[in-house]
Amino acid sequence: MSISHGVRGFFNLPGLFLLAVALITAGLARPASAAPAGSSAASAVNSLAAGMYGKLASAGDARQNFCFSPYSVTTALAMTYAGAAGDTSGEMRKVLHFTDDIHGSGAALRKGLMSAPGGAELLIANSIWPQGGYRFLRSFTGLLKDSYDAELTPVDFQGQPERSRITINDWTAMRTNGKITDILPPDSVGPDSRLVLVNALYFKAAWADGFSKSDTSEQEFFTPGGGSAAVPMMHSVRNAEYFETDGFQAARLPYAGGAFSMLLVLPKERDGLSALEGSLDSDLPASLFFRPERRRVDLWVPKFKAESTFDLVDALRDLGVKSAFDDKAADFSLMNGKWDLYINAVAHKAFVEADERGTEAAAATAVGMARMSAPYAPEETPVVFRADHPFIFLIEDNDSGAILFMGRVARP
Secondary structure (H helix, E strand, C coil): CCCCCCCCCCCCCCCEEEEEEEEEECCCCCCCCCCCCCHHHHHHHHHHHHHHHHHHHHHCCCCCCEEECHHHHHHHHHHHHCCCCHHHHHHHHHHHCCCCCHHHHHHHHHHHHHCCCCCEEEEEEEEEEEECCCCCCHHHHHHHHHHHCEEECCECCCCCHHHHHHHHHHHHHHHCCCCCCCCCCCCCCCCCEEEEEEEEEEEEEEECCCCCHHHCEEEEEECCCCCEEEEEEEEEEEEEEEEECCCEEEEEEEECCCCEEEEEEEECCCCCHHHHHHCCCCCHHHHHCCCCEEEEEEEEEECEEEEEEEECHHHHHHHCCCHHHCCCCCCCHHHHCCCCEEEEEEEEEEEEEECCCEEEEEEEEEEEEEECCCCCCCCCCCEEEECCCCEEEEEEECCCCCEEEEEEECCC
């Protein structure tokens, strides 16, 4: 499975339908709570996170960092699912853990994210860009408007494809504070394009308890394969939610405002990441959304950056989404009343960077469719959490538990 090659040009196909999701964030992870509105959508996000992480981790280079956005991918696929029917709908529903209320639940999840307590800057926007004069069913576009608050703006892919591409990119850049400027790369749309859907999310937050730059120092980080490198390691002794098993330690770092946090999952063995990754499955939420203790933690975390590009078609096929990619069996008739569209590409890009101030992350998902032919004692000795070897990180919404980003740090 290819996970790091370019995706330019796969959209420009006969009868093309393109769904693009742009996601910018700076924030991460939280403990599970009573089921809030949007919980079924959050459950779908986390189920995808469990399955997709394993596929992507095993397909890539274990010596390198990687990241992806379960929230972004699920949102893109849910919007596509709105146009699916027959066996294709049933298959997507089963594999992606969608429920009857996936669109309403997704809307509630989005509303919850948007109304999160102050401390984070957050913007979520959706848009529909159909070919002017091309007929999509009002039931399909209406569902996207009602459930995703999507703006509808006709463009002229046939006569002015480059102008249309620039217009969509400008809209996305404006709503992501300039972080995603080319969700549609050159030659990604053309005269045969029929629809582009875009979801843009911008989020930025500082740590609730930041790291002092004066406490950051060069420390040894043990990389896969037995090597090591000197990296900038952030350090503080603080009160934190903490949990451990025989195999790993986990610590949660909240962001300002209390709505989002980062969860760090550190194998106890320096070379234990592959075993931990291999244990991740559909029970991920149960295994990682722990009941933490409030502990004094001597925390060492490297400044890190992860950036990845994936073609997710093979990973989704391996998970069981098959007919949607079959140009003879796909049924997306709820989009246009015809049986002439199938998914031919699912591209995903993600970026996460953490430093003393907080976290910044970005992701974009594009689905292309073509026409068919506890309190502690002050004197407590701190538990040491020293992330000086590869670990997993997650970014979550504290209320719903939805995983916005997930990845590994193998080489800060």
